[in-house]
Structure formats: structure tokens, C-alpha cells
Amino acid sequence: xxxxxxxxxxxxxxxxxxxxxTPSARRLVLDVPTWPGNAAGQHLDVRLTAPDGYTATRxxxxxxxxxxxxxxxxxxxLPGGEVSPFLVDEVRAGDEFEVHGPLGRFxxxxxxxxxxxxxxxSADGPRPVQLIAGGSGVVPLVAIAAAHGAAHDPTPxxxxxxxxxxxxxxxxxxxxxxxxxxxxxxxxxAYTRRAPDGWTGHVGRLTRDEVAAVVLPxxxxxxxxxxxxxxxxxxVASWLIELGHDARAIxxxxxxxx
Amino acid sequence: MSFITRGFxxxxxxxxxxxxxxxxxxxxFPVLSAGPTPEVDTDEWEFTxxxxxGVEHTWDWQGLLDAGVEDVxxxxxxxxxxxxxxxxxxxxxxxxxxxxxxxxxGYVMAHSYGGYTTNLPLEEVLDxxxxxxxxxxxxxxDPEHGGPARLLVPHLYFWKSAKWVRGLVLMEDxxxxxxxxxxxxxxxxxxxxxxxx
Numbered sequence: 001x002x003x004x005x006x007x008x009x010x011x012x013x014x015x016x017x018x019x020x021x022t023p024s025a026r027r028l029v030l031d032v033p034t035w036p037g038n039a040a041g042q043h044l045d046v047r048l049t050a051p052d053g054y055t056a057t058r059x060x061x062x063x064x065x066x067x068x069x070x071x072x073x074x075x076x077x078l079p080g081g082e083v084s085p086f087l088v089d090e091v092r093a094g095d096e097f098e099v100h101g102p103l104g105r106f107x108x109x110x111x112x113x114x115x116x117x118x119x120x121x122s123a124d125g126p127r128p129v130q131l132i133a134g135g136s137g138v139v140p141l142v143a144i145a146a147a148h149g150a151a152h153d154p155t156p157x158x159x160x161x162x163x164x165x166x167x168x169x170x171x172x173x174x175x176x177x178x179x180x181x182x183x184x185x186x187x188x189x190a191y192t193r194r195a196p197d198g199w200t201g202h203v204g205r206l207t208r209d210e211v212a213a214v215v216l217p218x219x220x221x222x223x224x225x226x227x228x229x230x231x232x233x234x235x236v237a238s239w240l241i242e243l244g245h246d247a248r249a250i251x252x253x254x255x256x257x258x
Numbered sequence: 259m260s261f262i263t264r265g266f267x268x269x270x271x272x273x274x275x276x277x278x279x280x281x282x283x284x285x286x287f288p289v290l291s292a293g294p295t296p297e298v299d300t301d302e303w304e305f306t307x308x309x310x311x312g313v314e315h316t317w318d319w320q321g322l323l324d325a326g327v328e329d330v331x332x333x334x335x336x337x338x339x340x341x342x343x344x345x346x347x348x349x350x351x352x353x354x355x356x357x358x359x360x361x362x363x364g365y366v367m368a369h370s371y372g373g374y375t376t377n378l379p380l381e382e383v384l385d386x387x388x389x390x391x392x393x394x395x396x397x398x399x400d401p402e403h404g405g406p407a408r409l410l411v412p413h414l415y416f417w418k419s420a421k422w423v424r425g426l427v428l429m430e431d432x433x434x435x436x437x438x439x440x441x442x443x444x445x446x447x448x449x450x451x452x453x454x455x
Contacts (some may be wrong), residue, residue: 045339048266056268057280059338079297082268082282090265097263103454105440106292230289234402237294247294248373254289 010047011035013071013099015091022168025076032069032099040065040147041108041140041225044101046073048083058083061140061227061253062102062169065147071099074170076136100113106117107225107253109144109150125250127223128156132236133172134206134228135163140253141227142171148185149178156187156222160214162206162232164193174252188214205233208239218244227253259278276333276376278342278448284340289402291434296372296422300406305390306425307355317355322390322407326356330389332412334419335448346396349389349410356384363428367435368409371422376435377444378411378418380428390423415446417451420439 017029038044042065047057064072077088080189091097112126129148131141138161148157163169169189179187190210202210216222224245226236233254238249277283288350300319307315317325330347367377382388391410392399399405404421411418417437438444 047261048263048268049261050266050268053261054268055280056266056282057339058282086266095264096261097266098261100454103441108435112268230402234289241294247296250294252291252293254291 001197009034010098010100012096013046015093015095016070018093021074021170022076023168024088024168025074025177026043026091027085028073028075028091030071030073030099032071035069035071036102038062038065038071038102039105039108039110040143042102042104044071044073044099044103046087047081047098047100048096056083057100059103061143063139063142063146065143067149073088073168074136074139074142093226095114107140107205107251109147109225111147111153111221112155124156126153128216128220129158130208130222130224131157131159132211132215132224132226132228133159133161133237134232135168137225137226137228137232137253137255138170138175141225144225145175145178145185149182152182156186156216156220158214158216159185160188160190160211162190162192162228165191166194166196187216206236209240211236211239212243213241215243218246221246221249224250225253226250228255230254272283273414274343277306277341278335279451280339281335281341281448284336284342287342287403288336288338288340290336290338290417291421292374292383294374296370298406298422298441303406304424305355305407307359308425308427309359309361310428312432313360315355319406322350322392325350327392328389329383330410330412332410334412334416337415337417337442337446337453341448344403345394346391347391347410348393349391349407351386352383352388352390353386353440355390359428361428363430365429365432366426367429367433368418368420368423369422369425369427370420374420374422374436376409376420377429377433377438378414379432379445382414383409383426385412387411391419393404413447415443415448416445417442 011032011034013030013032021027043061047054075087079085192204233252305317333343335341389410409420409423
């Protein structure tokens, strides 16, 4: 029998803020009055309509979560793209477009509820969480880290972000604040082109050794969320398997080149 | 709903009658999977069809090839809005495998190495509509695209074309598969934009 699942729908979104996020990306804060709220890690579709009725639709991860009507996106400009250059370079506060969602119920994470601890002691228990992002793949993981922080969830959570340079880091200040505010959340960076001053670690494409050094060990049986380009996710996920992680505990989200 | 976005004129305009609504032409071949890529060797590969009465029909790699490989040229459509037109595949039509299978079931659940599942009406995987694909664009199918063998059901969104396919289980009643449980449409016709529930 078909499970009853709630339908998502189209909503009108108004741009409240549009601010530079990295040299190639922009953070958009949307107000969506009919938004039903979303879980951390979900995505939505943006639909733009031209005066002659032509439409273009693309999927974007959501950097926010919870029941409110504010929805935060961070869009990276794909050179030659049709929708992302418009969202990064053209859109301004007050503009409106349509969004469809929230979408996806697999690449999501929920903080533990108050009172859940006791029940969990006899069950699987809350599992530690390892988040791993390549570039703009950090966007849905920011939502997860923020939900963890807002809930004061004591479950250990660790985020590894691979970026080209320090300037390319999305939500850098927000993530640093989360790491300062909670002993349960820690943040690691890997730099592929240029590291900040004083950095003593490796600079170059992320390696298996780096991953092994900073991710929660397989013995802790963490849930692992990996998000980034296809090549990044393929490499990291295969290393995780080699490092003993259970394939069933690894969730991936990849973005292609369209 | 007609809803003009200020300043948006559209740059792609790659409209083509073969492109279903809401789809954009992809230049590359994006990969979408829920988890890590399983590595399956053709020496160990098996494909099983299990009927509603529990009868199992199993093919190994050579047995699959012996059932008759054919060329398939088709358009493919992903729920995440990309389509590719005129893609080239080689595969074994499910019709050839179902020649030996007796069933009155109306639905199949496709199962994959790695645990993925997706459900399909039986009548939509027969009569030249579905294949076990083993080559893409003249080369053996890459593991990240589902190699060594994936289901190919091009008239439905591509999540129905289960990668790393290992079997079909016939079902008298329909049940949702993996993405269908996570909010994707139960049927998935690109021309009717059956993307999500």
C-alpha cells in the first residue's frame, strides 16, 4: 500500500536580504508566508518566470530549518548558468519568485527531543554525526549544525569543510559561532589552494589521511552526511568505506554540472 | 500560475519538443545516489526475478548476455530537472528475461546492490520499455552510473532506473520504494511532471 506522505507545494518567496557570501556566491534570505517549515538538510526548487512565460527551475539546498517562514539559501554562481548567475548577480531585496518544497526527506537530520534521552538509552540511542562538505556542499550541513546548536543537543557532531581558500568558506562566521557555543560541535577545515595565515596543515586536494585524521572513527558508528560535487562525494564516500564505516550509515548529496 | 520574476529573461532557451516540462538540457551526466557507490564485480553479479508465489529465476553475467543484448537510443529525464537527449545504451530487454516467468502480479519492486529499491507497474517494464543496461555510450557502465548493470526505464524519471540492479520482486499490491517513501512521486511520468507527492 502507498504510504500517506504530505504533499509539498509551490509558494511565493520574497527576497528579504541578498548579501555576498563568498566571491562567487550570495546568501539569500527569503520570506515565504505559506512555507510549512522544513527539516535540516532539505532542499527546494526555485522557479523563475520570464515575461513571455518561459520558466527555469533549479534545486537548491536550504541553509535554515524549523517552523518559521524565513528560508535561507546560499547560491554559488555557475559560469554560463542560467539561474545561478541571476540569483547571485541580479536579484535584489523585494524581488519575488516561486519556490517548491520543502523537498527530500532522506538527507535530513533531526535533533533529539527533550525527554528523548531516557528512551534512547535502551534503543539505538542518538548517534554521533559526522558532516563532510566540499565547497558549497556545506549549505544543507549548515542547517544541520545550526539545528543541533539551537536544540542544545549533546550528541557529538563534527563538520569537515573542504574549500579552495578561506574566502571561499560559506557561513564561516556562523559555523565558528556554533563551534564556540557548544562543546558537542566541532569544526575542521581543509584548504585545497590557499590556507589562512598561520595554517600549519596540508594544503591541496583532500586526502584519505586527512579524512581519517579528523572524522569520527568508524568504531563510534556515526551517521555520516557527505555533500559536494560528484567527484568529491565519490572520493570521500569510498574512503569512508575503506576506513570501516557502514555504507548504510553514509548519506550523500551530490550536485552535478547543470 | 503565471508569475513574472523582475529582470529574468532566461538565457538557456534550449527548448526542444523532446524536453518534458520543467527540464533543462544537461551537457554532462550528473550522478545522484543516496549513498556510497557499491563495487560489484561481474564475476559475482547475479540478477533474480522472484514471482509472487516465490519462484526465483536467476541469471549470472553470461546468462544475462545470452538472453540477448540490444542497442537502445533514448532520452532520459532526472527529477532534478536535467534531461539528456539521444543517449546510447546497450542492454537486455526485460521482455527477454520475463519469457520464462509466469506471473499475475501487477507491480515489481526493483532491488539494488547497496539496498536501494524502487517500484514500477509490471506493464510499464515490458513491451520494449525497460532494459538491464550494461553499456553507456559505447563503454561498460561506470560504477557511479550504476555499473555493471542498471535498470533503464527511460519513459519515467530516472530514479526509477535503479542503479546496481540485482533483482525484481513481483508484487500483487503496489508498495513505495526508497525515494517514493521519501517524498518522490509513486509513478514518476516526466511528461506529467510527477516529481513529488
